[in-house]
Amino acid sequence: MTKIEKIVLSYSGGLDTSIILKWLQETYGCEVVTFTADLGQGEELEPAQAKAEMAGVKDIRIVDLREEFVSDFVFPMLRANALYEGQYLLGSSIARPLIAKHLVDIAREVGADAIAHGATGKGNDQLRFELAVNALDPSIKVIAPWRQWNIHSRMQLLEYAEKHRIPVPSDKRGEAPFSIDANLLHTSTEGKSLENPAEVAPDHIYQRTVDPVDAPDAPEIITIGFERGDPVSVNGKAMTPAALLTELNGLGGRHGVGRLDLVENRFIGMKSRGIYETPGGTILLAAHRGIESITLDRAAAHLKDEIMPRYAELIYNGFWFAPEREMLQALIDQSQAFVSGEVTLRLYKGSASVISRASPCSLYSADLVTFEESAIAFDHHNAEGFIRLNGLRLRSWAARNGR
């Protein structure tokens, strides 16, 4: 085994990463620095401090990354209207490169030669962490205990905890819990009964959205302001990116907006079934498309839509810091220069529907499109020639086919 001098561990304070912390200290006999990011997962972070102290960690980092997460990762992704496989808003995928960036920054600061994470060998997250490290600092080694140690079952994990006096909360003693990943953009739930895609997800797994059936009978009307492609206000009130997403999560959650039950294709090769709750993100996607509909040129909008699946797949597969993602981002960002204005939506029993949109930079011309008489000169005869020329090859083709 290669000698490691110092490790920075991505540490949630939960049972799994507490065991990983102990295992790293034992296996490598070196100093471990813990890094815990507040991404708006809604968990208390003080326990992480206390547990790391108890494990003898001297350098404990707990950092609030909510604003950076939303402004530098979530919003750039939303500018693209990114959806993986047509439906997934990439809530876990987009958080990993941010965590990796901070792990690398801390490793450089404290002179660590390795970083460690608690992602398993079957998932996408290991790719997202490690491809980011490859792109940001190839000199840093990555330790992925789940791929290296001899713990292969929940039982063995609990035995290891017991043996090393790592406290196991009573709700973690029985069978394996759901695998949950939460941040300001979403909550993702996988595992247990969800592993059978033929089985309906139990109600109790939903954490931040009500069942649309139980949502208020009265719709709620909200207005979102955009500037250059990014949301900046809700109901006329200017907000920071993280505050805005938090606000929309509350509004959407109350109306049951943003639930998704999905079977997706993991990069590593298998299909997996998960439940996602993305209330604020679902509202923002609809609103952003609403403001783009009046401010983007047709060809610009269609080009964006063509590259979107590719861009989303790059984020899903862990290539956030790759050159092709940055190239696509430059294209997307340039398209947003005039994507400003206001969108009004109706939240009602699970849906977020755009009901009006307005912009000082609108390309929409009522004068041009109107069924009534209009001031703008539009020569209807031009349409006739336009159709004749577009039909030219179709007439040749039809004649050849003997129609």
Ligand code: ARG
């Ligand atoms: N399948 C999702 C993705 O790859 C979520 C992964 C993390 N979620 C979890 N519940 N462990 O983006």
